């Protein structure tokens with residue numbers, strides 16, 4: 167069985183005010199050295215861990231803005247992964263792209279390098295909302311980018327949308343979905359805007375410069391998203407993700423199923439399962455430190471934690487509950503050697519009784535109401 171590889175590219179043209187990812191506004195970046203560092207890390211990680219002697223099943227270039235890099239640079243990482251691990255024939259290789267950084271030549275280059283899935287941060291098709299979100303692209307640029315991706319032969323195309331933006335109306339959310347579906351992606355992600363500490367939006371919220379939508383308005387928007395996307399051929403398969411069967415993001419399924427993944431690059435996290443527990447580690451966040459460490463030592467770990475069986479069991483439950491299909495209690499038992507009820511029966515009982523969780527045919531999953539209160543449900547298993 168192959169494993170999932172994540173490669174983080176931390177540079178962006180500008181920092182969006184809502185973004186709490188490990189990303190940095192830059193007008194230039196040490197691209198070749200950064201790729202050298204990614205490859206050095208990849209090589210040293212190939213020597214141990216659950217991915218030793220395993221082929222790569224999925225690669226995800228996330229950021230930041232990976233589309234700022236030249237296709238040849240992305241190709242160097244893919245080639246290194248092929249050389250060190252081997253890549254499965256039907257591997258899913260995704261690259262996140264900002265619609266304002268793409269043209270036909272770049273898309274053709276990425277396709278030639280081996281990328282077979284593009285994920286555009288569309289966010290909205292309303293230019294005023296895009297401006298508020300600090301995006302560097304217009305709605306028309308997203309439309310042009312999606313058409314160019316189809317022209318370049320990308321059959322797998324994701325569009326990210328954000329809803330519950332200050333000032334946004336329910337009507338605007340519905341029209342964003344319509345505009346996104348018209349571009350014929352095979353996958354749509356729709357995220358509820360959050361105000362994370364440390365972001366410009368968080369400071370604006372505290373300073374009274376922007377106002378968050380009421381929780382009722384946010385819930386109504388989420389309900390509209392859950393209604394509109396399936397109606398347009400995109401069933402919900404995860405709390406924020408919608409795709410026809412067979413078009414789910416395989417890379418992300420690795421995270422939600424609590425499987426091992428190797429993350430390389432500045433600030434990247436990794437999880438190496440070891441029996442029922444595992445080890446998690448994370449890299450130096452600052453790109454310059456990451457480069458220096460990875461090039462000199464092969465690894466750039468800034469911290470690590472051992473995940474004991476009890477913690478791993480909780481993570482397994484709340485990650486799998488993100489999926490519409492939930493999980494089979496038989497799978498829980500297979501991994502942890504214990505029956506779900508003997509570990510979590512007492513915590514699950516009130517959630518099942520109140521109807522936030524549903525149990526049928528050996529599977530446990532969130533109900534529609536559970537989806538809306540997902541964070542409170544997850545907290546019971548932490």
Ligand code: SF4
Nearest residue numbers: 178181182185189230
């Ligand atoms: S482009 Fe993406 S990663 Fe970069 S700052 Fe904006 S939201 Fe964050």
